Amino acid sequence: MQNNLLECNDPAHDIWKGQRHPLDCIFHPRSVAVIGASEREGSVGRTLLWNLIRSPFGGTVFPVNPQRHSILGIKSYPDIANVPEVVDLVVIATPAATVPQVIRECVAVGVKGAIIVSAGFKEVGEAGAVLEREILTEARRGGMRIIGPNCLGLMNPLVGLNATFAGAIARAGNVAFISQSGALCTSILDWSLGENVGFSAFVSIGSMLDVGWGDLIEYLGDDPHTHSIVLYMESIGNAHAFLSAAREVAMDKPIIVLKVGHTEAAAKAAASHTGALTGSDEVLNAAFRRCGVLRVHTISDLFDMAEILAKQPRPKGNRLSIVTNAGGPGAIATDALISGGGTLSALAPETLTELDRILPAQWSHHNPIDILGDASCDRYAQTLEVVANDQNSDGLLVILTPQAMTDPTQTAEKLKAYSQLGKPILSSWMGGQEVAAGTQILNQANIPTFPYPDTAVRLFNYMWRYSYNLRGIYETPSLPADSDLFTPDRHLVEQILAKAIKSDRTLLTEHEAKQILAAYGFPTIATEIAKSDLEAVEIADRFGYPVVLKLHSEIITHKTDVGGVRLNLADAADVSRAFAQIKSKVNSIDPAAFLGVTVQPMFKMEGYELIFGSSLDPQFGAVMLFGTGGQLVEVFQDRSLALPPLNTTLARRMMEQTRIYQALQGIRGRKAINMAKLEQLLVNFSQLIVEQPQIREIDINPLLVSPEGMIALDARIMLHTKSSFADRPLPAIRPYPTKYVQHWESRKGDRLNIRPIRPEDEPLMVQFHQNLSEESVYLRYAHRVKLNKRIAHERLTRICFIDYDREMILVADHKTDAKNLQNSEHEILAVARLSKLHGTNEAEFALIVSDRYQNQGLGTELLTRLLEIGKEEKLEAIVGYILNSNYKMQSICRKLGFKLLPDAIEGRLKAIFNLNELCGLMEATVNGK
Incomplete structure (x- = not known):
């Protein structure tokens, strides 16, 4: 049996050719109505209408105004219902209070797109927010998409659409610009016309009542005319949608964002170290790194980076070679490079030898490569030829200062041949009119040119960070050999949490917290609870001295703050005395807080104190923290943040952002710690966070690490209240869907594990394809x-x-020796894919089964599970495309309830499963198979 379908996202064929995306009615309308059109000079309604008719987009424009029969010489209509054609897009410029009724009338006649330029909504208070809710309710009822309110409007310069009240239409180009600030839009527009910068889309997004960042990034990501997307962002809106869309698009098209403003710290009043340290702007940076978005800090950088990434390849690393004819600019560039995290490339021996051959004896003999003030255009070209081939370099910067024996124009002409080196090349032609011609030559040759070298270096630093973040997202993570042998003891954790919740507790005891950590693979020190001094002595005698006593409480958050920790207790007398002191101190604060002490051996190990933490951000949900721990955690502030879940690659990237990371790898004769194990602990920690949403905040501080081992010495876990759990922000990134992991037995009796794919499966997928016929x-x-x-x-x-x-x-994951887990190897026997289609509530399926495992019922099982997932995801339909010669696949589809129809592409059929109509049939088929 051949259970095989077409590649579901194959760019070689357009599955939905001819079907319009819901946002097409806004970006490519066939007709536009201006509701609130006016003859009054200077009014928004008049400007909107005038812009639409003076920049013909190929469609019809209908003014709507109940007070006038014609506007600007065009017949006007009293309302949208009287417009004689079906309208794709309405542009609304009426008072805020009237907009809900306007939307209601538009929905009634089938309008699918709206731009609301009117202001006076949630920005003015609750009354405006109520209007927005009314508008959204009406729009949802009719499947209408809305941009705005309180926006400038939208331009599609490629087709001549100007649905804004700006003064002019933007030039056509390949950069999509989206802004939350209408005022900034007009400034950027004015600047772009002078600089000859062109746009594929120019969007003022406004308050994002409906269409948000995610919608536009997804849409423009599919647009072949858009090569890069730049954003001016004031608030992120739907964080989940933004991250999801950005991550999908960023590998193909750069997404560059200028985010302004610092929001209030997400956990300003939180009791944990993590909650106090995580702020929304730091979290936003972590989110941008996670989805491959490049954040810049000036408007000029926003467009400079769009230009550079369009002209030059991304660097593989942060090593820059600098060629200059003056020492001062080279030094300025070096300072900027090092300050921004980049490094000077170390010239290879063969590079030095070749440079000695072609350069005067007085050249610098190191990087920056100072080729002296009398450098000719040939000397520049010969130097660049040599340096470009140096494998130690990830990018080049060529600096020219106008000197008596230097020809900026001819040098630029010589450098044109080096515009495509496989690594980025930037230039800085310093000066004014004297270098203007050379600057123009370089820019036209796709070598970005800047008046100052520190500007060029700053942009190079942006480039390598961008490249670094993208590699981190898609770098295949390592998979420990024993990963299948470790499964968290989720049942124990759920029991502990349920007991605390039943008691209306939000703070777990240290003993409970350590049990939870141990359940997720953290090494912890043996700990027992003592309710009396005699019991504490008995436990200490059993453990052996010295020991540690800590307050056991369900109320007090930080034990050290109340004298609740006693270290290095050498004998029974010390233990009894420490027990009494802790009890006395806590009773003086709150007698109900003292429930005894925990006793544990005094752990002696030289090493580094780390902190693992997690708290909630109101936009992104759970956020992880890693860094230098101990009592001075707030003083050192050596930390990095990340969004869970993590794999080992992302865990390493998270650690690399801290200063302690270098020490962990071994310095000054000290051995390195087991970095692979520390990565795996971070992965386990992220798994704990996403699998146990009842946990609100968690600190492991300190986690003591050394070359000899790792151990969690203290832990603190706080839970949600019933109300906070209901209102908690959901994770910004959907975790691994363990609910879809199930076993299945083939007709031969083989036991397979059918599960969602994971990044670590790449080597298995290679092997799978190697075995296909x-x-x-x-x-x-x-x-x-x-x-x-x-x-x-x-x-x-x-x-x-x-x-x-x-x-x-x-x-379908199969172990070659299921009886001997230590020696078993994994192999993938089949792959089934369900991909949601942009702009619809439908998905396409595809599957393939390895040749030796066909005719075992595996294809039917996988397709059945995809249908069940589609039903759970509330999809409306699932489609697939089957070759006419693939009779076995056609048979499976018929059996499961698909309708098979001729497709527009010759030689294949379209299989359709309408989940709304056929769910009952699916269940009957599944139950009767």
């Missing part, structure tokens, strides 16, 4: 696809590193 490949992709293309890292990352909100890929 040519026939299976043809039936899957409808053409012959060479193995090297199917197993290319760039392709497999798109399959293994998925957003579980956007698609679900199930793999």
Whole structure:
């Protein structure tokens, strides 16, 4: 049996050719109505209408105004119902109080897109917020999409659409610009016309009542005319939608954001270290890193980076080679480079030898490469030729200062040949009119040119950080050999949490917290509870001295603050005395807080104190913290933040952002700690956070690490109250969907694990493709696809590193020796994919089964599970495309309730499963299979 379908996101064919995206009615309308059109000079309504008719977009414009029969010589209509054609887009410029009724009337006649430029909504208070809720209710009822309110409008310069009240339409280009500030839009527009910068879209997004960042990033990501997306952001809105869309698009198109303002710290009054340290702006930076978005800090950088990334490749690292004809600018560039985290490349021996051959003896003999003030254009070109081939360099900066023997124009002409080196090349032609011609030559040759070298270096630092973050997202993480042998003891954790919740407690005891950590693979020190001094002595005698006593309380947050910790207790007398002191101190504060003490051996190990933490951000949900721990955690403030869940690559990237990271790898004769184990602990910690949403905040401080081992010495966990749990922000990134992990037994009796794919599966996917026959490949992709293309890292990352909100890929995972787990190897036997289609509530499925495992019922099982997932995800329909010759797949689809219809592309069928109509049939089929 050949259970194979076409590649579901294959760019070689357009599955939905001819079907309009919901936002097409806004960006590519066939007709536009201006509601609130006016003849009054200077009014918004008049400007909107005039802009639409003086920049013809190929559609019809209808003024709507009940007071006038014509406006600007065009017939006007009293309301949208009287417009003689179905209108794609309405632009609304009426008072805020009238807009809900206007939207209601538009929905009634089938309008699918609206731009609300009117102000006076939530920005003015609760009365405006009520109006917004009314508008959204009406829009949802009719499937209408809305940009705004309180916005400038939208331009599509490529087709001549100017649905704004700006003074002019933007030039056509390949940069999409989206802004929350209408005033900034007009400033950028004015600047762009002078600088000859062109746009594929120019959008004032306003208050984001409906269409938000995620919608526009997704739409423009699919637009072949858009090469990069730049954002001016004041608030992120739907964080989940933004991250999901940005992560999908960022690998293909740069997304560059200027985010202004610092929001109030997410956990300003939180009791934990983590809650006190995580602020929304830090979290936002972590979110941008996680989805591959580049954050810049000036408007000029916003557009400079769009230009650079369009002209030059991303660097593989942060090593820059600088070629200059003057020492001062080279030093300025070096300072800027090092300050921004970059490094000067170390010139390879063969590079130094070749430079000695071609340069005067007085050249600098190091990087920056000072080729002296009398450098000719040939000397520049010869130097660049040598340095470009140095494998120690990730990028080049060429600096020219106008000197008597230097020709800026001819030098630029010589450098044109080096515009595409496989690594970025930037230039700084310093000066005014004397270098203007050379600057123009370089820019036209796609070598970005800047008047000052520190500006160029700052942008290089942006470039390598951007590249670094993208690699971190799609770098295949390591998978520990014993990963299958470790499963968290979720049942124990749920019991502990349920007991605390039943007692209306929000603070777990240290003993309970350590039990939870141990359940998730953290090494902890043996700890027992003593309710009396005699019991404490008995436990201490059993453990052996010295020991530690800590307050056991369900109320007090930080034990050290109330004298609740006693260290290095050497004998029974010390233990009795410490017990009495802790009890006396706590009773003086709150007698109900003292429930005894915990006793544990005094742990002696030289090492580093780290902190693991998690707290909630109101926009992004749970946020992780890693850094230098101990009692001075707030003083050192050496920390990094990340959004869970993590894999080992992301865990390492999180650690790399801290100063303690270098020490952990071994310095001054000290051995390195087991970094792979520390990475895995961070992964386990992220798993704990996403799997146990009842936890509100958690600190592990300190986690003591050394070359000899790791151990969590103290932990603190706070839970949600019933009300805070109901109102908690959901995770910004959907975690691994463990609920779809299930076992299945084949007709041969083999036990398989059917589960969602994960990033660590890339090597298994390579092996899977190596074992496929040519026939299976043809039936899957409808053409012959060479193995090297199917197993290319760039392709497999798109399959293994998925957003579980956007698609679900199930793999059938088989262990070659299920009886001997230590020696078993994994193999993937089948892959099934369900991908949501942009702009719809539908998804496309595809699946392929390895040749030796066909005719075992696996294809039917996988497709059945995809249908069940589609039903749970509340999809309306699932479609697939099957070659006419794939009779077995057609049979499976018919059996499961699909309708098979002829497709527009010859040689294949379209299989459709309407989940709304056929859920009952699906259940009957599944139950009767």
